Amino acid sequence: MIKFDLPASWNNISLGEYLDIQQLVTENISEMSDEDIVMNEIQIIYKRNPHTMTLAEFTKCVAGLSFLSEKIPNMKVKSAYTLNGCTYYLHKKLSDFRVAQYIDYEQIMRNNKGVDAYPYFISLFLTPSSDGVYGEGYDVGAVAEDVRKYMSIADANSIAGFFLRKSRVFIATFLWSSHRSTRKMMDRKGRRELRRKTRRLMRMVLSGESLPY
Secondary structure (H helix, E strand, O other): OOOOOOOOOHHHOEHHHHHHHHHHHHHHOOOOOHHHHHHHHHHHHHOOOHHHOOHHHHHHHHHHHHHHHOOOOOOOOOOEEEEOOEEEEEOOOHHHOOHHHHHHHHHHHHOOOOOOHHHHHHHOOEEOOOOOOOOOOOOHHHHHHHHHHHOEHHHHHHHHHHHHHHHHHHHHHHHHHHHHHHHOOOOHHHHHHHHHHHHHHHHHHHHOOOOOO
């Protein structure tokens, strides 16, 4: 877990702490009072029981939560991240994606539910060595756990945004390339239908909509 002094900021909050807060709010919003939510946020962020704090400490912690209403900042996407004493290298070229990575990516995007999806998505692009191959010689689950516990939500958010934007362009390019190859083998009516479907899929990909499968 990331250590910090007051006041806190999004750069000091781990991905896991952020997901815990999101889960707390979304799952209990109708059952918990605002006071209960604040107490739980203090417990998650400061790792202390608010009931045992002095009033001065509690007031300071509540004031320190003001950053939660701010937008998560965009960070520069780096080539490597040190998490839990381990250096993980970020592989930015989607054209180098392996089949195993793409299968895991598809599963994550299709089953994008729960707090486990986010760290596993980030772990798709990280390996313990700069020339490492995804899933070979290391435990992908251990990488995801380090991402969850030790990567800041600001870094995780920036990496996720970077790759989601790149993946839309990559998939759109792949669709267009496949369209050009396939249309040569079809009659005129089939080519018109293929062109219509391909353009629809490309619009959906580039706008960020979910694909129809």
